Amino acid sequence: MVFELPPSASRAEVLRVRAGELRPAVTDWLAEExxxxxxxxxxxxxxxxxxxxxxxxxxxxxxxxxxxxxxxxxxxxxxxxxxxxxxxxxxxxxxxxxxxxxxxxxxxxxxxxxxxxxxxxxxxxVQAPKPLISSTGLDGSENLYLSKAALQKAQTELLARQSLQRQTGAVHAAAWCDGEGAVQWVREDVGRHNALDKVIGARASGLAEDEVSTAGFMLITSRASFEMVHKAVTARVPVLAAMSAPTALAVRMADQAGLTLLGFVRSGDMVVYTHAHRIDTGCEHHGAGKDSTWT
Structure with a gap:
């Protein structure tokens, strides 16, 4: 028997309660896993x-x-x-x-x-992957210096391109963005790790071998866990920007591996947890050092 791929979302009849009032049954969409x-x-x-x-x-x-x-x-x-x-x-x-x-x-x-x-x-x-900066020189990640405007542009573009999230309200997304904040690839999934793997795969298959693959950053709609940081560093991503919070273990790994880790990236705001030298925060006290945490 030949089977077809299942859809990414399925219809369901649901009842909604709004302001304490039961509304008539309507058709809704549910994300498939x-x-x-x-x-x-x-x-x-x-x-x-x-x-x-x-x-x-x-x-x-x-x-x-x-x-x-x-x-x-x-x-x-x-x-x-x-x-x-x-x-x-x-x-x-x-x-x-x-x-x-x-x-x-x-x-x-x-x-x-x-x-x-x-x-x-x-x-x-819990072993950290190979650091982003090799002992023989730069691997491209030091050519990146992100502005708040680039991060805000990336967030706006990512939210606009989350079609499955708009349909179901139940999925995460990850995006690879260039240094100006233009979104190059977006992938969605019910699992945040899966969304990140998908966009890493899309990016890897879309790049020629001689391209500088680190001249950009990854933006995720979820929190930044240890596993997410590990995947980003393994994929040679210099900056991981999360719309939610990181864990303590994720911050320690990011610092050890040379990854710039951002959290609470929302509407121009952010918290810089590690390696702030890649971020132009637009603040007077910029340059306090890689171990500084800014809001």
Whole structure:
């Protein structure tokens, strides 16, 4: 039997109460979330819940940020296979990446307990990725100096391009923006991590190998958790701007990795948590140092 991809949203008849008054039944839209199974060279890897859209971008972004591949060329093929109760993403990667993944699975299987127990496992779980600035020089991220106007422009454009959010009110979004605040790619998903993976995948597949991929910033509608910072740094993103708050662990990782982390980015306001040298706040006391926190 051949199955089609499910829609990103479905109709539902609902009752609404407004100002204490029951209104007549109306048609509303609900965001779909679907089990997505990742298989790498035929080997089951993970199952996620996600919106069933932009799945090729999701596969590439997930593979990059989870360390399944090192670069775009390591992902040789993607097949999207809808089934009755979900979708399987069949990823075919290079032999080098596949053997590394199998070795890591073998090591985890040999440990006692859940596989994340013990000092070595915990250290691996919160280990910061490679810093944005290499010891041999700049990687492009120091060429960025963002203004408040650029951040506000990006937020306005992102909100205007959240079509699934307007329809359902139930999804997150992530956008890659250039240094002037123009939105280049937007992706939406019921999961904030999925939305970020999708836009990372879209950005990676849309860039030539010789382009400076760090000359811009990522804007997300959610909070900035440890995982979101980890994914951003892994994808060589110099600035992560969140419309909500970060966690303490996210701030520590951002500082260690050289990522500029912003929170509460709303209508020109922001809180700068780490590496403020990439942000023109328009304030007199700008330049207080990378460890300063400004509002």
């Amino acid at each position: 679907v089990p997505i199974a990742f298989e790498v060279n035929g080997l089951s890897h993970a199952i996620m819940l996600a919106s069933p859209i932009d799945l090729e971008d999701y596969a590439l972004g997930f593979a990059l940020t989870e360390g399944l591949i090192d670069r775009v060329d390591d992902l040789l093929d993607i097949e999207v296979e809808p089934a009755e109760i979900g979708i399987t993403l069949q990823l075919r990667v290079t032999l080098r990446c596949f053997m590394r993944m199998k070795e890591r699975r073998r090591v985890l299987a040999g440990r006692t307990g859940c596989g994340l127990c013990g000092k070595d496992s915990l250290k691996e779980a």
